[in-house]
């Protein structure tokens with residue numbers, strides 16, 4: 001019978017998987033020219049990573065959340081997920097109300 005992995009093991013596997021994929025991407029990024037990087041940034045800035053349409057920035061308690069104007073996907077900048085997770089329960093409920101579909 002297979003043993004169910006503990007949460008700690010799952011966390012460890014997810015982190016290892018992320019690091020493995022990140023290394024592959026970093027290698028690709030090193031081969032990109034600065035000019036190509038600039039072009040990509042201009043092309044994708046404030047565009048939904050899923051459907052490519054415009055993102056709308058909404059400020060909630062200092063957390064700048066980008067919500068897609070088409071598919072309503074919600075995107076967070078680096079560090080913002082930690083900030084959201086530290087909200088009080090009532091503020092967290094309001095947060096989800098603001099960004100629910």
Ligand SMILES: [Zn+2]
Pocket residue numbers: 048049050051052053068069070071072073
């Ligand atoms: Zn979208």
